[in-house]
Amino acid sequence: MGTAARLESMYRSMLDSLGSSGWWPGETPFEVCVGAILTQNTAWTNVEKAIAALQEAECMEPQAMYALPPEELAALIRSAGYFNIKAARLRGFLELLRDRCDWNLAAFDDFETGELRNTLLSVKGIGPETADSMLLYAFGRPVFVVDAYTARMFARHGMVSEEVEYHELQALFMDALDQDVALYNEFHALIVRTGKDWCKKKAPLCETCPLKTFLD
DNA sequence: GACCAGGCACATC
DNA sequence: GATGTGCATGGT
Numbered sequence: 001m002g003t004a005a006r007l008e009s010m011y012r013s014m015l016d017s018l019g020s021s022g023w024w025p026g027e028t029p030f031e032v033c034v035g036a037i038l039t040q041n042t043a044w045t046n047v048e049k050a051i052a053a054l055q056e057a058e059c060m061e062p063q064a065m066y067a068l069p070p071e072e073l074a075a076l077i078r079s080a081g082y083f084n085i086k087a088a089r090l091r092g093f094l095e096l097l098r099d100r101c102d103w104n105l106a107a108f109d110d111f112e113t114g115e116l117r118n119t120l121l122s123v124k125g126i127g128p129e130t131a132d133s134m135l136l137y138a139f140g141r142p143v144f145v146v147d148a149y150t151a152r153m154f155a156r157h158g159m160v161s162e163e164v165e166y167h168e169l170q171a172l173f174m175d176a177l178d179q180d181v182a183l184y185n186e187f188h189a190l191i192v193r194t195g196k197d198w199c200k201k202k203a204p205l206c207e208t209c210p211l212k213t214f215l216d
Numbered sequence: 217g218a219c220c221a222g223g224c225a226c227a228t229c
Numbered sequence: 230g231a232t233g234t235g236c237a238t239g240g241t
Contacts (some may be wrong), residue, residue, distance in 0.1 A: 035222095036222085037223095039221085039222050039223090040222080040223040040224070041220095041221060041222085041223045041224080041236090042221055042222080042237090042239095042240070043220080043221040043222085043238090043240075044221085044222065044225090045221090045236095045239075045240070046221080046240085047222090048220095049226090049238095049239090075237070078238075079235090079238060079239075080237090080238070081221090081236080081237040081238040082224095082235095082236045082237055082238080083236090083237070083238080084225085084236075084237090085225090085235090085236055086225065086236090086237095089224085092234080109239060124224090124225075125223090126224085127223075127224050127225085128221060128224095129222075129223065129226085130222095130223070133222075143233090145222085147222050147223085148221090148222075148223085149222070188222085189222095191222095191239055192222050195222085196221090196222090201217090212222095
C-alpha cells in the first residue's frame with residue numbers, strides 16, 4: 001500500500017472508531033490562538049480552566065488582555081501551568097497583533113500562508129506546532145499539525161523513525177494527502193484523541209490501538 | 217508519589 | 230548539531 005492509501009485507511013479507521021472531533025474548541029480565532037499557546041505540553045482540561053478564567057475576567061479579547069498587568073495575566077492562567085512563561089508568550093503574541101494587524105486578526109487573511117507562518121514563528125514561544133495549530137484551526141489554512149502523538153504513533157507503526165523531525169513528518173502527510181483544511185483538522189484531532197485513549201503505553205505495540213491492524 | 221500532558225527556548229558540550 | 234534542563238498545574 002502506498003503512503004497516501006495507508007494514511008487514508010488509518011484516517012478512516014480512526015474516524016469510524018471515534019467519530020468526528022469538532023476541533024478546535026474555541027469561540028473565536030483569537031481564543032483558538034490563546035488556547036494553542038496555553039496547551040503547550042499541558043493537558044487540555046487544565047487549559048479549559050484558564051480560558052474560563054480569562055472569559056470571566058472579560059479578557060478573552062486582544063486589547064483587554066493586553067491591558068492586563070503581566071502578573072495578573074499569569075494569575076488568570078495559573079491552572080494551565082508554566083504560567084509565567086505562558087503569560088510572556090501571550091504578551092509576545094499580543095504585541096504582534098498590535099504591531100502587525102492593528103488588533104484585528106482578520107487582517108491576517110491578506111497574508112500568504114508561508115508569510116503568516118513566519119510571522120507567527122517570530123514570536124518567542126511560538127514554535128512549529130503552535131504556529132501550525134493557529135494556521136489550521138484559527139486561520140483555516142491547509143497546514144498539517146504534527147505533535148508528539150503523531151511522531152510516537154507513526155514511529156510505532158513503522159512508518160518513520162523515532163527521531164523524525166517535525167517538518168519531515170509534516171511533509172509525509174502533506175505530500176500524500178490533498179491540501180484540505182477539513183481533512184487536516186479532523187486527522188490531527190483524531191491522532192491526538194487516539195493517542196490519549198489508546199496509545200499511552202510506551203510498549204512498542206499497543207494491543208488495543210485501533211490502528212494496530214496497519215502494522216502488518 | 218511517580219508519571220504524564222495537544223512545546224519551546226536556552227545552556228552547555 | 231546534539232543533548233539536557235527549566236518551566237508548573239492538575240489528573241491518573
